[in-house]
Amino acid sequence: MFNLFRIVENRRYYFILSLLVILPGVLAMIYNVITLPTHTPWRLSVDFLPGNRFEVKFTQPVSEDQIRSVFQSFGITNPAITRLGDPAENIWQVRTVFIEGERAQEIRDALAKVAPLDANSTQIQSVSPAVASQVTQAAIIAVVVATVAILLFIWWSFRKADHAFRYSICAIAALIHDILIAAGITAIFSALFNWEIDALFLTAMLTVLGFSIQDTIVVYDRIRENLTRRRGESFESIVTRSLLETLNRSLTTSLINIIVLTALLLFGGASIKQFVAVLLIGMISGTYSSIFVAVPLVVAWFERDLWGTKQRVPQAAIAGK
């Protein structure tokens, strides 16, 4: 009989569940790399690409062809034109290659001749290639530095436990798990609903990273405490006890975070919806991974048995370490 609370013994089922969520995301990333013109795992926004983004609100209905012909008259042959929001609102988004500031202004003036523009809801963004490459570089450096810093911090804070390094590595594994899930689901949405990732996506990823570690540390901390208080018990039993003891807190905190993020998602500004959605996915994954990935992995490492299917080692042998 499958017992839900035997988390550590049944770890293979939870690992399989994680893989089932991660795999489609990874496939979506690969699919995007192949199909997108930028060959990136996600559709990139203007934050990462050299180019311009026009968001224009006309006060009268206009057709896509009218907008296209304005851009073509400036020699921009393949602008990506999409309608935003309700058709009655006449809001359009146009993505183009990089355009000098003054010429962009001329295009805007030319668009205003097609139909009067609502100046308050019209914006032009541009990013030159120099910024774009710096963004990507800084992002990669930030992720690597953050991961190493957290790895060292956990190693240090568990320095009194046996094999503190294993806790560190498993926390990082859980972290990669959460990043993969959040990034993978974003890739799926990127392929299905044309989601574009911007600088906020990186903020979301780094926040997911922080909260993943925060959850894992709370569970680890209980293991650390129980290891000193219950010297006679087997390692696996101490771990299971710690998981169950912190389960209430994990679920409560997770629920509260879900309340906060759902409120933001439903009622917050449109510009942060995607950001909040990624955070929500990452946060749920973070709670899951601290219980069902990080800790079972630590046990798997100590028992040298990833799937928990080996003949049980006499428990005293582990407890007596």
Add this chain to the structure above:
Amino acid sequence: MRQNTFIRLLITLLLLVVSAYIVLPTPKPDFVKNLVFWQEVRGRDLQIKQGLDLKGGLQVLLASNLPGGAQPTPEQMESARRIIEDRVNGLGVAEPIIQQQGEDRILVELPGVTDRNLAIDLIKQTGQLEFVDAGFNPLPEGTLISTTYSLYGGLLFPNTLPTGKPIDESLHAGNQVYKTAFTGDILESATPGLDSLGRNVVNFTIKPQFQEDFRRYTGEKLNQAMCIVLDQRVISCPTIRAVLSADGSISGNFTRDGANNLALVLSYGSLPVPLTIETTRDIGATLGADSIRRSLVAGAIALIGMIVFMITRYRLPGVLSAFTLVFFMLVSLALFVLIPVTLTLPGIAGFLLSVATAVDANVLIFERFREELRGGRTMRAAVEAAFQRAWPSIRDSNISTLITCAILFVFGNTFGASAVRGFAITLSLGIIVSLFSSMFVTRTLMRITFSEQAETIEARRAVLLGV
């Protein structure tokens, strides 16, 4: 109540009242505003500063464009930043932000400004200033010329290219290259004034380290023209009438405004580094107003949801945590006002996440408290044990989030993503305040409640504690 606990309660209430006074939109007398002496005089209004995405406006990213792609020194960038700040302040924009980003960029945010031309004016007026040798033929104002500095980055009669090749002036036959004598950074100051005949002039002083060069040059070139050139365009072409070293004056047929403007260009236009506009972003104000309203609603709903949840789950301690939460929010917002932190949309998101962290600390404590009660401790002992045991978890998890915040902050600073930086600032401040509000405020409230009213609570334990 023990004396220690009483003092803690007083501190809590004092902080609460002061923060509420700062945050609530009541009119405040000037002497109160002037208490925040570390803020700039112009912005001392004790109001939460709204970022560009909330308020609408223009964001301009300027990048250094030294000849040959050379890297500017930190001093050069800092003085360029200060000059642009002066210029922007001269434009009369309220609460502008002028920050250095990375090693060679300057971010300018002009809230409430929607005119893109203003950004272009800004860069034009802060262009590269040169003093150019025009020989005996003064150039008409407005002439576009090539100079040795703009072409080769060289000063004072360079005869060779940076690559070592000699300059072949015949390459520019019919399109003369003028020799740059000095750049704008030799000037100490420039002010409009009147000469003895009551004509408008511009008085200037030369920085001490350049006075000897300037004296030698004006001696050699007496009665020749020295054009003042901004971004390769002649703005005035006075003739050297005397050997000058420390100071001098420029006369011409200036109107009063003309002399004023020339003085402005000479003082603020003398950028140590040439800059180009890298990106500009217009952010619509209506978009912003809508975002504020929506985020406030979202925040209120989230707060009510959390409080209802906490009270349903933890009963009496849940009520205490509602007080702690209000304390936490008021103190955080007061800090945003005092520091000051400019609030952006991601900043609000960071703040709300720090609220969740503050609640999490209370959850950790209350869960421990229940465990200790179930374990058979007395209430008073359970309160102390709960805080003691919950502390390592709270400490370690918050430190890890602070590490992430520090990395986000650096990351946001590096490429001018003020949004990312705003998120890191509000989240990290929130985490520090949440540590205080859970370990100090919640503890004080729990101690008072569970030592003063221990018997009453014990009698209705099932209802008040749910244990």
